[in-house]
Amino acid sequence: MQIEQSKVSLTTATGPMLVYQYQPLGAATAGKTYPAILFYSEIFQQTAPIARSAVMLASHGFVVLVPEIFHELNPPGTVLAYDDAGKDKGNQDKWTKPLERYDSDNQALLDYLKTLPYVRPEVGAMGVCIGGHLAFRAALNPAIKATYCLYATDLHSDTLPCGKGQQTLDRAADIQGELVMVWGKQDPHVSAEGRQKVYQKLIEANLRFSWHEYNAQHAFMRDEGERYDAALALQNYQQAVALFFRM
Template sequence: MIIETQTVDIDTPTGVMRCYQYSPVAEGQYPAIIYYSEIFQQTAPIARAAAVMAGHGFIVLVPEVFHELNPRGTVLAYDDKGKDKGNADKFAKPLEDHDSDTEAMIDYLDNHAKCTGRIGTMGVCIGGHLSFRAALNPALLSAFCLYATDIHSNTLPCQEGNDSYTRAGDIQGELAMIWGKQDPHVPTEGRQKIYQQLIEQDVNFTWLEVNGQHAFMRDEGDRYDPELALKMYLDAVALFRRTLN
């Protein structure tokens, strides 16, 4: 499908959040995907990933996940300086503020003329965690979470008992958890911990571990695996077509 892009500024309780919207040009209504980026915000690889998903018949909304901490339009580089700044932002923003961002995007999509009101979420790295986190909201019908960091370790700031691992049982939609077995950020014991929690909380989920490194979806850098990435896009499209259409 031919798509178009535009910039959308959405009011949240913690300030204006810039989002990047990718949507089919053709007339009609489409389900939506909230796509959460890495710590670097909307880089070129994230923009291309969002465009891929939009081209399969979805309105895709990419928020600036650390909008409170950076000027609008900030994109961090894939270098040590960008990594240090992104990690500092990650540990500075409470999960509760990500929750209110999600609610603001849901409100926006609910009032979008071309949106059916059926919404899923997808993300990579910290964005994988944020898509898992967004799925705590019952308005989100499905989530495709790629190598989600900081769930098992409970290292992101939040109120006591409000961490994503503890609250996993609140997820009502369908969950897909995708991991790279060579990912040092989420080791085997961390993945096993999350898997057991999802089993115990009776979450409806699919689990896939592949021979891939952290950020194997990112089409820049030496960890990119094009074959795995293509499979993940197809799996994500299949999940969202089944749960959102």
């Protein structure tokens, strides 16, 4: 399926947010409706690998929105490099933005989808690294019907800035949709003990979830760099598409 790309600036509670939109070619005039996916990036925002992942999902018949997760902290269109400077800036942004701001960002994305007559009510969330955490965070909204979280960072540690609300994992019981959690056993950012903590929280919350641990590094889905595992990436794209078709 061929796809088309565009950009839109959405109004959020904390300022304008640039969003990259991917969808089947001619979706607005095809006379069909499509489910949607909110796709959350790494700390580097929408890099080339993130864009290719969005294209992969959209080409299966989804409207995919990729928000700039740190829109309050950078000029629109900011993409950080996969180097030490980019990592330092991305982590600085991660430790600066309170979790509650992502909730209002998510609501702005959901409200925008409602204005598109060719988008169905079925909306899923997916993300990698900090984006895996943000996809989990999005799943706290009952409008999200299915969520695919890849090596979600900082979920187990409860250390991201949080105002008067709760840390994300403490609200796990709010999730109503189906959830898939994916991890790399050789990921230095999430230890075995950290994964066990998340697993136990999901059990206690009585969620409908699947759990996958692979012999893989952090960021094994990113198709740049030595950590990329193409076979595992293909397997996870297939699992994610199957999940979102079940919404």
